[in-house]
Amino acid sequence: MRAALIMTLAWQDFRDEWRLSLCAVLALVAVIAPLLLLFGLKFGLIGRLTERLQQDPATREIIPLAGGRFSAADIAALAARPDVAFALPRTRQIAATADLLDPQGKTLPVEMIPTGAGDPLLGSIAAPAGLTDVLLSQTTAQKLGVHAGQAVDALITRQDAGQVQVRRLTLLVKAVLPISAFQRDAIFAPLALLEAAEDYRDGRAAPALGWPGSAAGNARVYPAFRLYARDLAAVEPLRQFFARQGLVVATQASAIEQVQALSQRLSTVFWLIAGLACAGAFAAIAAGTLAAVERKRRALSVLRLLGLRTGALLGFVLAQALYSALLAALLAALLYGLGASLLNHLFDQLASHLLPAHLAVALLAIVLVSLLAATAGGWRVTRLQAAQGIRDV
Template sequence: MRIALVASLAWQDYRADVRLSACTVLALVAVIAPLLVLFGLKFGLISSLTQRLERDPAVREVIPMGGGRFGAEFVDQLAQRPDVAFALPRTRQIAATADLALLAQGQVVNVEMIPTAVGDPLLGDLSPPTEPDHVLLSRTAAEKLGAKAGDWLDATFTRQVAGRPQAQRTRLQITGVLELEAFGRDALFAPMTLLEAVEDYRDGRAVNAFGWPGDVGAANAPRVFPAFRLYARSLDDVEPLRLYFASQQLSVATQAQTIAQVKSLSRNLSLVFWIIAALAVLGAVAAVLAGALATVERKRRELSVLRLLGFSTGALLLFVVLQALYSASLATAASFALYALAERGLNHLFMQVPGEYASYLLPAHYCVALLAIFAASGLAAALGGWRVARIEASEGIRNV
């Protein structure tokens, strides 16, 4: 089969029927371009919502409800689970507070103390403090104090012993300030050793590391934590963790419902898209099929002459299929160009957060669309053009 010759003849004939060819191309563009825009909106919307959830550590947080009794070993076991990204014990909330002030100023801000360590998703690019006198500050607390990284704070911890108020002060250095999006309340992020020391002091225990007086005999008592900080490794791990804690008779609060809503939206939009796409593709295939049938009937004389010149049935069928692929190629290029314009306009109108898109397609999507268009057009043209097998060379003799 002289493929190059057939391709050249098909192209010359395609160009000669420019009006009919243009109508075929426009018909395909009318199907392909809206589908690309629809899928781009679906993929861009769901991707943006999913990325927004993934970027927000609070969505992956699992919060124990009520007062519990957890040992350090239990929390360590949680941290080793493959579906857990970060886990750390928490001291009693009533004992995890501090009064902070800059050394040179009188402004005092009461903050909650939160334990942190390596892998804390709230810290972002900040390194966690490792020394007991090094801390991170939330953005709101830093703004109220007028503090910045490198400043020294005067931290005051109070307690009551036999009805008499007592207080201890220590100096803490700020090693960094969290972004407002990471944590929106007044807080101090510190190593676990500082929070345990403050809890011991408020429980009347002695804290030798800071030289705080107290009951030495109670210092070696096993520590029990009422809660923990835990973050799932991914959005898909939140619900399994909730079920795990439920099986352990532990009540936890999660954002599993929010995650489920986004997944449900994705499934529903996918269903709508594929229904519309199936109907549109069926219409496009029917149009190409009808076009191929019309081509065979309209060019029956020319095809019979080619048969007379020795072209086989396969060559004649290739002639019809190639013309359909020419239309598919031009329609695909035009549709991609129209989608690019629509994508830019939609993102300009609806994009609210940098890095997010209202409409977006990956390179893989373009490749899949291209292959699907070519496959559908080629198959439809082959089915419609199979009537060339009935064309006899004698028809070419009569038409010469």
């Protein structure tokens, strides 16, 4: 009951001195609004850059630069690692090529890239299931003039005893990848098709395609692999893992590091500015509260004379600080919304962005700083005597 009375008295006094109250609110807004906009810019900009890196599979790709010797079990072990999103063996580069025929009979040399379920380059496109099912890169589809659902003929050539031999293979185009996924001429096919083409070029039989040849030898050994890290944080640890294995790989670790370094620098700048601004706001609120106590000395003494204790008088001071903080937070949030909309419009992207949790934390911080500063500035209310309320001054 007494708390409600104190809150009511504080609000009436806060409203009666509306000019001074408005100055206190605007002083807080001048500190809070720029900080919200600065943090929104940091969170939105860095979040956008990180999201772009995360969504670009090439950023998470790890490419072996030197030929190795990997068994199917070795690649399966890599794929099973928790920090690996996708791993698949690759056949020899010279064997992983084909010549596609366009409607005029002209050939288009393309890469043959193994793919399967979970390939980050495919996005929402289903991986080819059948042996002769393939996906085309967009440049390949444009040059051949074919679309999903059509068939395309491929020529697999080899030299045997100085003679060029050619096998013709009909492939079914299941889908065409967007240009953002792959920019070169290529077909994405099941690993089994690349293995059959490699066997044919090595003079071995390719039973899956019905092509005769010599019997297969020892277990297949792959010179390389396609591998994508689970996320950006896993790229550098994987690079270090392969380095310990004596395998040199190429990664986008430098690009990721640049974004992380930018995030750290912006964090340092933000907290430095925030610290200075909060210190200034604390001093201003404390000084304003101290001045208000001096100005209202007689009125507060009368309240003590009427029976209010020290804690209630301090609550009166804190309640007014709370009103200022809440109004300033509301006005600062509105100004931030306008500023963020302008920045996002100017940059044509989500340059400044805050989550509801960020605004909630900001509100809590504003209230705490305001109450602490008001407590520091309002300590003199504890020294007021009831006699001052009836003394003629």
